[in-house]
Amino acid sequence: MDAPDAALAGGSGSAVRRACAEQVMDVVPAVMDALRGAMRQHVGDQLSVPQFRCLAFVGRNPGASVGAVASFLGVTMPTASAMIDRLARGGALQTEPDPQDRRRHRLQLTAAGRTQLQAIRRNTRDDLTRTLAQRSADDLQKIEQGLAVLRQVFCS
Amino acid sequence: MDAPDAALAGGSGSAVRRACAEQVMDVVPAVMDALRGAMRQHVGDQLSVPQFRCLAFVGRNPGASVGAVASFLGVTMPTASAMIDRLARGGALQTEPDPQDRRRHRLQLTAAGRTQLQAIRRNTRDDLTRTLAQRSADDLQKIEQGLAVLRQVFCS
DNA sequence: TATTGTTATACTCTATAACTATA
DNA sequence: TATAGTTATAGAGTATAACAATA
Numbered sequence: 437m438d439a440p441d442a443a444l445a446g447g448s449g450s451a452v453r454r455a456c457a458e459q460v461m462d463v464v465p466a467v468m469d470a471l472r473g474a475m476r477q478h479v480g481d482q483l484s485v486p487q488f489r490c491l492a493f494v495g496r497n498p499g500a501s502v503g504a505v506a507s508f509l510g511v512t513m514p515t516a517s518a519m520i521d522r523l524a525r526g527g528a529l530q531t532e533p534d535p536q537d538r539r540r541h542r543l544q545l546t547a548a549g550r551t552q553l554q555a556i557r558r559n560t561r562d563d564l565t566r567t568l569a570q571r572s573a574d575d576l577q578k579i580e581q582g583l584a585v586l587r588q589v590f591c592s
Numbered sequence: 593m594d595a596p597d598a599a600l601a602g603g604s605g606s607a608v609r610r611a612c613a614e615q616v617m618d619v620v621p622a623v624m625d626a627l628r629g630a631m632r633q634h635v636g637d638q639l640s641v642p643q644f645r646c647l648a649f650v651g652r653n654p655g656a657s658v659g660a661v662a663s664f665l666g667v668t669m670p671t672a673s674a675m676i677d678r679l680a681r682g683g684a685l686q687t688e689p690d691p692q693d694r695r696r697h698r699l700q701l702t703a704a705g706r707t708q709l710q711a712i713r714r715n716t717r718d719d720l721t722r723t724l725a726q727r728s729a730d731d732l733q734k735i736e737q738g739l740a741v742l743r744q745v746f747c748s
Numbered sequence: 749t750a751t752t753g754t755t756a757t758a759c760t761c762t763a764t765a766a767c768t769a770t771a
Numbered sequence: 772t773a774t775a776g777t778t779a780t781a782g783a784g785t786a787t788a789a790c791a792a793t794a
Contacts, residue, residue, distance in 0.1 A: 450721070452732050456739075457720035461627065461713070463739045465645060467746045468624045469666050484783065489621060502753060510625050515785055517754060522783080539752040539793045555639065557617070562614035565606070567745060575741045576608050582738015583612075583619045585731045589723060590622045640760065648789095658776060671762055673777060678760080695775040696771045750776105755790070767778070 459591060460586075475556060476565040482526070486511075490519055491528055491545065493554045499542040501534070528552055600680075616742075630719040631712060638682070639712060646675055647684055647701060647709045655698040657690070684708055 442587035468517065472485050483491070486509060493508045494500055506516035521542065523529040528549030545553065628641050639647070642665060649664045650656055662672035676699065679685040684705030690696035701709065724732065 452729065452736075453724045453727075454717060456724055456732050456735050457717045459736060459739045459743070461716060462719055463743045463747065464620060464623050464627055467616065467620050467742055468744045471620055472665065485621065486784065489757090504702065510629065511784080511787060513753060514755080514787085519784075521754095522612065537752080537794070541753080557719045560617060561610060561613045564616055565609045568609045568612055571609075571741065571745065573608065576612050576732070578737040578741050580608075580615060580738070581734040582736070582742075583615045584735050585727065586623055586738075587615070587619045589727065590626045591619065591636050642761065647786095659774090667761080668763060669776060670764085670778080675761075693771070693775080697776075749794100751794075752792080753790100754792100756788085758786085760785075762772085762783075763781085765779085767776100769774100771772100771774075 449480050470567070471560070471564070474560045477563070483528075483552070487519060487523055487528075488553070488556060490523060491518075491549055492557075494529060494543045495545050495550065495553055499534075501540045501542070505543065523549070602748070620691060627716070627720070630716045638708070641683075643675060643679060643684075644709070644712060646672075647705055648713075650685060650699045651701050651706065651709055657696050657698070661699065666728070679705070744746050 475483070475485055475488060490505055493505060497504065500576060502516050502520060503513060504514050505520065509519075511519075519533065519573045520529060524531060525567060527546060530546050531541040532544070534542050568579075571579075631639070631641055631644060645665060646661055649661060658672050658676060659669060661676065662669050665675075667675075676685060676687065680687060683702060684717060686700045686702050688700070689699040690698050726736075727735075740748065
């Protein structure tokens, strides 16, 4: 029997995988909406989620290039370039030409950007924490374990 | 002892909740990116994720109003109105005035919209299924259980 | 010639404000 | 007067194509 793709041929376990996939399609956008909402609220509408992720990346990777940001965000260079422009105009980021390769720009958070990033992260986290307040320890463990697997699958 | 917010007041369990919240902030956007990417690929760049969710909602709720869509998507009426216009122009949706209240428009999928929606859902699901192909049954169960809790928290 | 990044252009998603039509 | 929806306008995120500067 030809089974070029075990995950899709009716082999044992494929139904579970499909159910998992459907659940991801159902639940993840809803959680993302909540996350976006919490972030917007606490950001005072100053930063979008992509901007937040951009700042977080630059914070973790000082001196990163525009291309590195684009790659991390999964967007094209013009998109990243424009986003960085807006963040720089807003005073959250600084760019300086790379002395080693003058085509490149090295990106860094400003002090203001770092403060902003920390405040958003903390406030959003506290919002989510409150949302989880009524959940049992067992439920929290399930979330933690499920997301840990998803991290392995999608963050690598 | 004043503890107006047990989730934030260092009580037992709050650290776990905070860790959960941080994991959500980390992992969910990455999964969402993958989902968006898979959808875009299989949609032939015809539908965005919001459009897909709009069609899925109308498919589940035939005769829904513009306001109901806006409420489900968490967007304003003008946003939903414009999105519905684009989907109607693209032939995926039909609108008809509600005879009971002629301010309202009743929304329905067209046959083309239903086909499109099903194809996208199936292809995206198959993509995700393939992505999960190397995971153990135990991992899949963890994903399933974790997302089930998140669904309760964020889809209600 | 290949790579890094920007500019030009166009489309979707998003919001607020102002408006129309109906109840 | 209140509600459902649209129009007008503006800004962010997104892409592709064409370009500039540097390697």
